[in-house]
Amino acid sequence: MTDDIYDPTYVAALFDRCSLRYQRWSAVSSFGFVWLWRRQCVDRLRGQSQIARIQNGQVTKHANKSPQVVDLMAGTGEIWPHIFDAFPRAQITAIDISAAVHKKAVTRLQQTRSRQVAHLNANALETDLPATSTDMVVATFGLKTFNADQQTVLARQIARILHSPRGRLLFLDRDV
Numbered sequence: 001m002t003d004d005i006y007d008p009t010y011v012a013a014l015f016d017r018c019s020l021r022y023q024r025w026s027a028v029s030s031f032g033f034v035w036l037w038r039r040q041c042v043d044r045l046r047g048q049s050q051i052a053r054i055q056n057g058q059v060t061k062h063a064n065k066s067p068q069v070v071d072l073m074a075g076t077g078e079i080w081p082h083i084f085d086a087f088p089r090a091q092i093t094a095i096d097i098s099a100a101v102h103k104k105a106v107t108r109l110q111q112t113r114s115r116q117v118a119h120l121n122a123n124a125l126e127t128d129l130p131a132t133s134t135d136m137v138v139a140t141f142g143l144k145t146f147n148a149d150q151q152t153v154l155a156r157q158i159a160r161i162l163h164s165p166r167g168r169l170l171f172l173d174r175d176v
């Protein structure tokens with residue numbers, strides 16, 4: 001197996017092995033703040049959506065009451081409860097490269113909200129989601145799995161799928 005930590009095969013195998021421990025480590029090492037950080041980010045998205053409704057000094061009606069949300073490097077959907085609190089009718093397409101994470105997410109989805117979330121086992125750098133199809137792209141704690149060149153590819157993908165001018169983007173990450 002390759003030792004290149006940015007090789008998608010290596011990353012997928014890594015998260016196949018340790019995704020459950022990662023979630024626990026993430027909660028413990030952040031003293032539980034990880035929940036709050038996700039919450040605060042989605043609150044900002046909600047705020048931006050409200051501001052986007054103001055045009056020529058008037059509050060327009062909601063552009064889209066069932067926003068299309070793409071969750072990149074989604075894990076098992078830790079951010080979804082916050083998205084549904086803010087946008088109860090959101091439709092989420094979630095992407096994760098790890099087959100084990102994907103399996104766990106699908107099992108979890110069978111218990112709730114399965115009609116509002118599609119979880120795909122795929123590489124976020126190679127998505128073939130339709131152009132301009134997305135109201136919001138979110139990515140929490142997934143950016144550090146990419147090197148600079150891959151981040152450029154990801155940025156192009158996001159620019160391609162986001163609707164303009166309605167599209168909103170949320171990245172959340174941490175150094176450790």
Ligand SMILES: C[S@@+](CC[C@H](N)C(=O)[O-])C[C@H]1O[C@@H](n2cnc3c(N)ncnc32)[C@H](O)[C@@H]1O
Nearest residue numbers: 015073074075096097098123124140141142145
């Ligand atoms: C640190 S976890 C974050 C999970 C979740 N978003 C959260 O908030 O906790 C990073 C996730 O990104 C996934 N991942 C890494 N590289 C990926 C890629 N190229 N395409 C899709 N998913 C990827 C991993 O399998 C892992 O589940």
